[in-house]
Amino acid sequence: MMTLETELCGVLLKNPMIAASGTFGFGEEYSELYDISCWGAISVKGLTNRPRSGNPPHRIAETASGMLNSVGLENPGVDAFMRNELPRLARQGIPIIANVAGSTIDDYRESVGKLSDSPVSIIELNISCPNVREGGVQFGTSPERVREVTSAVRSCTSKPLMIKLSPNVSDISEIARAAEDAGADAISLINTITGMAIDAKTRRPILANVTGGLSGPAIKPVALRMVWQAAAAVSIPIVGMGGIMNADDVAQFMLAGARAVMIGTANIVDPMAGPRILAEIENFMQENEISDIRELVGGLRTS
Amino acid sequence: MKGDFHARVISNVSIARHVSDISLQLSLDAGEIDPKPGQFAHLSSGGVFLRRPISIAGFDKKNSRVRIIVRNAGIGSGAIASLIPGESIRMLIPLGSPYPLDLFAETAGVKKICLIAGGIGAAPLIFAADFMREFNEKKGKEIFSVESFIGFRDKISSFGLEEFERAGTARPVIGGLVTDALEKSLAHDRPDAILACGPEPMLRALQGIRGLNGIPSYVSLEAHMGCGVGACLVCSCRIATDSGHTDDDNVRYRRVCRDGPVFKLSEVVFG
Numbered sequence: 169m170m171t172l173e174t175e176l177c178g179v180l181l182k183n184p185m186i187a188a189s190g191t192f193g194f195g196e197e198y199s200e201l202y203d204i205s206c207w208g209a210i211s212v213k214g215l216t217n218r219p220r221s222g223n224p225p226h227r228i229a230e231t232a233s234g235m236l237n238s239v240g241l242e243n244p245g246v247d248a249f250m251r252n253e254l255p256r257l258a259r260q261g262i263p264i265i266a267n268v269a270g271s272t273i274d275d276y277r278e279s280v281g282k283l284s285d286s287p288v289s290i291i292e293l294n295i296s297c298p299n300v301r302e303g304g305v306q307f308g309t310s311p312e313r314v315r316e317v318t319s320a321v322r323s324c325t326s327k328p329l330m331i332k333l334s335p336n337v338s339d340i341s342e343i344a345r346a347a348e349d350a351g352a353d354a355i356s357l358i359n360t361i362t363g364m365a366i367d368a369k370t371r372r373p374i375l376a377n378v379t380g381g382l383s384g385p386a387i388k389p390v391a392l393r394m395v396w397q398a399a400a401a402v403s404i405p406i407v408g409m410g411g412i413m414n415a416d417d418v419a420q421f422m423l424a425g426a427r428a429v430m431i432g433t434a435n436i437v438d439p440m441a442g443p444r445i446l447a448e449i450e451n452f453m454q455e456n457e458i459s460d461i462r463e464l465v466g467g468l469r470t471s
Numbered sequence: 472m473k474g475d476f477h478a479r480v481i482s483n484v485s486i487a488r489h490v491s492d493i494s495l496q497l498s499l500d501a502g503e504i505d506p507k508p509g510q511f512a513h514l515s516s517g518g519v520f521l522r523r524p525i526s527i528a529g530f531d532k533k534n535s536r537v538r539i540i541v542r543n544a545g546i547g548s549g550a551i552a553s554l555i556p557g558e559s560i561r562m563l564i565p566l567g568s569p570y571p572l573d574l575f576a577e578t579a580g581v582k583k584i585c586l587i588a589g590g591i592g593a594a595p596l597i598f599a600a601d602f603m604r605e606f607n608e609k610k611g612k613e614i615f616s617v618e619s620f621i622g623f624r625d626k627i628s629s630f631g632l633e634e635f636e637r638a639g640t641a642r643p644v645i646g647g648l649v650t651d652a653l654e655k656s657l658a659h660d661r662p663d664a665i666l667a668c669g670p671e672p673m674l675r676a677l678q679g680i681r682g683l684n685g686i687p688s689y690v691s692l693e694a695h696m697g698c699g700v701g702a703c704l705v706c707s708c709r710i711a712t713d714s715g716h717t718d719d720d721n722v723r724y725r726r727v728c729r730d731g732p733v734f735k736l737s738e739v740v741f742g
Contacts, residue, residue, distance in 0.1 A: 193702035197729070200473060201700070213704075221724055225742070228695050228705035230521050230547075235697065239704045242724065384520060436697040437521060439475050439513075439563055 170453055172461045174208070174428050176405050177328035177353035179263050179289045181208035181428055184418065184461060185446060188409055188432030189214055189267035189292065189332075190239065194253040195260070198435070202443050204260060208428060211265035211356075212249070212257070214294050217279045219245035223299060229365035229374040234384025234411070235433060236363050238377035240299045241269055246279045250286050263289035267332070269297050273307075273320045284325040291327050293318065293352075296334030296359035298381045308334040308359075311346035318350035330407065333357040333398070335387075340394045341401035348402040356407035356430060357398060358391045384433040385411040392424050399425025399466060413441075415448030422464035472503045478514075478537065478562040480554045487623075487630040489543040490591065491552040492528075495562065497535040506530045507569035508599035509666075509691055509733040512537065513699035515561040516550040523547045524696045524728065526595035526668070527565060537564065540594040540630070566699050567732045570599055570666045570689055576606060576614060585662035586619040586635065587649055587677060589669020593621055593631045595691055596668055600638035618642070618662065622649035622673065650676040657682035665689065667736065675741050688736035694727035701729030709740035 172183035187195070187204075189211040195204050204210065222242025229236040244252070246268070257264045266288040270276040280291055295308035295317055307317040318331055331347040333340065335358035347355050360381025365374040373379075391410020399406050408426030412418055413434045421429045434441040453461065478495035486492045497504075506512075506527045513522045525548075529538030543552040554560065575582045584603060588596045596619070603615035617639030623629035626645055635641035644652050650673060657680070665688035667677055674690050677683070697703035707724035708731065722740050725731065 191698070191703055193704075197698070197700040197702040201475065222704065222707065225707045225709075225724070226695060227707060228521075228697050228703075230519060230695075233520060235521060237697070237703070237705050242704050242707075436703050437515075438561075439698065439700060 170450070170459055172449065172453075174462055176407065176428055177290065177330070179328060181263060183208040183446060183449070184422065184428040185442065185449070186211055186265065186407065186428055186430045187435065187442065188430035189294065191432035191435045194249070195257055198439065198442070201439050204442070205262050206443050206446055207262060209263040209265055209289070210257065210260070211267050211292055211430060212253070213243050214241050214267045214269045214297060215243050215246050215249050215279060216241055216269050217246055217275045219243065219248065224376040226374060226376050229380065231363070231365065231382065231384070231386060234382055234386030235436070236365055236375060236380035236382050237360070238299045238375045238380035240377065241297055246282050250282065254286060254288065258287040265290045265292050265330070267292045267294050269294040269300075271300070273317055276317060276321050277324050280321050280325045284327055288327065290330055291321075291325060292330045292332050292356060293321060294332050294359070296332050298334070298336065298360060298362045298379065299377060305334055305336065308343070309337050311342045314343055314346040315350040318347050318352050322351035328353040330354040330356050332359055334359050335361050335390060335394055341397050344398040344401045348404050352404060354405040354407060355398060355402065356409065358387070358394050358410045361387050361390065383411065385413055387411050388417065392420060395421055395426050396424040396468065415445055415452040418445065418449055419452060419464055422461070423466070423468045425466045425468070427465050473563065473565055474501060474504065475561055475563045476501045477559050479559045480556050481536065482556055483554055486540070488627045489552070490628070490630055491541050491543070492630070493539050493541060493554060495537045495539065497537060497562070501535050504565055505532065506537070506565035508572060508602050509569035509595055510565040510567050511732060512539065512562050512564035513566055513696070514551055516547050518550050519547040521547070521697065522563070522699060523551060524566070524699055525551065526691070528594040528597050529601055530598070537562065540591070540597065542591040563699055567728055568730070570691070570733050572599065572602060575664060581613055581616050582664065583616045583618070583662040585653070585665045586617065587653060587665060587667035587669065588619065588621045589649060589673040590623060590628065592669035592673075592691070596666060597631045597634045599666055600635050604638040620644060620649040620653050622647070622669065648676065649673065650680060654680050654682060662686060665736070667691070671741060674736070674739070678736055678739070678741070689733050690736045690739060691732045692727050692734060692739065693732070696728050699728050701726050708734070709742065710734060710738045711740050712738070
């Protein structure tokens with residue numbers, strides 16, 4: 169008997185695959201292609217207290233083995249999400265993770281307060297969006313601010329609280345520890361790496377926002393390293409992400425210390441990435457005689 | 472119904488400079504799909520990371536064959552344009568909103584539909600022209616009266632004239648502006664609807680034609696895309712609106728891949 173189950177701050181996931189925020193909308197588009205309840209959980213598009221229209225186009229640039237985006241947290245706001253999207257998502261019977269961004273601590277508190285009375289299973293605090301001037305990442309780049317925003321939100325919800333960390337920092341270990349110290353139940357990493365692309369012919373940036381967030385296989389080595397470092401620094405569960413495209417990538421992140429993984433950009437390249445990678449994981453476990461996927465977590469052999 | 476299918480190249484014919492006319496056989500599980508003119512497919516291609524959105528230029532339902540007409544405009548589209556028979560790719564199809572031809576077909580009387588194409592923008596309109604011709608043939612009478620203005624920068628870049636001619640009257644414009652030709656024609660002949668696809672300067676010029684006021688006009692927009700299904704929000708265009716969550720000047724971002732690619736010409740706010 170083989171089990172893919174894993175657990176995240178008291179929430180049971182039937183498999184370790186979570187659809188990453190920002191690449192999966194509110195699930196509706198992909199539910200037209202396959203049964204989205206195959207995911208272990210879904211983290212919804214980043215929500216803000218008020219609706220946001222996002223950044224002007226262009227918002228995407230292709231890179232070697234990846235892409236830059238500068239969507240800028242376009243979303244209908246927490247209230248509309250709870251009214252129009254969450255009831256449908258909650259019927260999927262899998263944990264729903266609300267990704268929350270904000271420009272002030274009060275924003276975060278107000279949004280999380282509203283979500284605390286909703287059927288979401290976990291709050292994922294987005295303090296790492298690189299695409300908005302005052303939308304989170306300023307809370308994510310110093311341990312003091314991470315501590316400040318985490319404890320402020322901690323005191324207004326009893327929902328499990330996961331902090332999504334930015335890779336745009338010099339020491340991920342101290343950031344991870346700050347989140348843990350301030351009461352986070354889990355951390356997820358990495359968000360996108362700030363980058364840019366230039367059209368040499370027109371001498372203009374490709375993204376209207378000039379800079380954007382890099383994702384895809386291009387960032388996987390950085391992500392693996394940061395998950396491994398964070399895992400050594402904290403004892404709360406870690407959700408790893410960054411360029412996961414297949415089951416082998418999933419296993420690599422789990423070996424580095426992730427209890428679950430998020431899959432994002434893969435959905436953009438392959439609309440069937442969810443069911444495909446899930447089937448691959450089952451094959452991987454069979455081929456490698458793994459009966460319980462949790463045995464991979466932190467199983468990296470370094471000596 | 473839409474899905475992500477294997478598609479095998481049946482033929483690839485060069486029909487103009489840098490332009491390939493490709494027929495692809497969809498895998499058997501694609502039996503239910505029914506693409507309409509204006510919709511597109513999202514194609515994987517070797518050598519680049521993201522898929523490429525390509526207009527559907529025709530669909531043979533009986534044999535599950537998709538026709539695409541692709542211009543080699545870079546590494547991604549170039550890889551697709553140079554596919555050879557026997558090769559397979561992934562194709563997510565059909566995506567986006569079609570031109571409202573079904574709606575026109577339901578209204579009474581002969582509908583005078585004017586097609587405005589610029590360059591590779593002719594591809595979805597070839598599908599529209601064929602669709603209307605076949606519709607007339609099926610009904611045994613003229614439901615659609617089709618007039619096409621098709622602009623190309625030069626003779627060796629032109630293609631598709633036969634299809635437009637077969638559907639009605641075709642007015643090729645080589646090296647000039649289709650919008651000038653349309654404007655002259657509007658002085659004595661008003662169509663019931665306009666369907667357009669082409670480069671942004673052409674669409675802007677179309678928007679500026681006074682004589683089009685009151686004629687329902689639809690354009691298919693192009694955009695760099697991510698997912699192609701509406702989830703990732705990177706292919707936004709600006710649409711004028713007086714409601715919804717907007718920024719300051721009553722402009723709303725809409726997804727070209729899902730809310731479009733076909734929009735009302737009057738609503739599009741060019742950047």
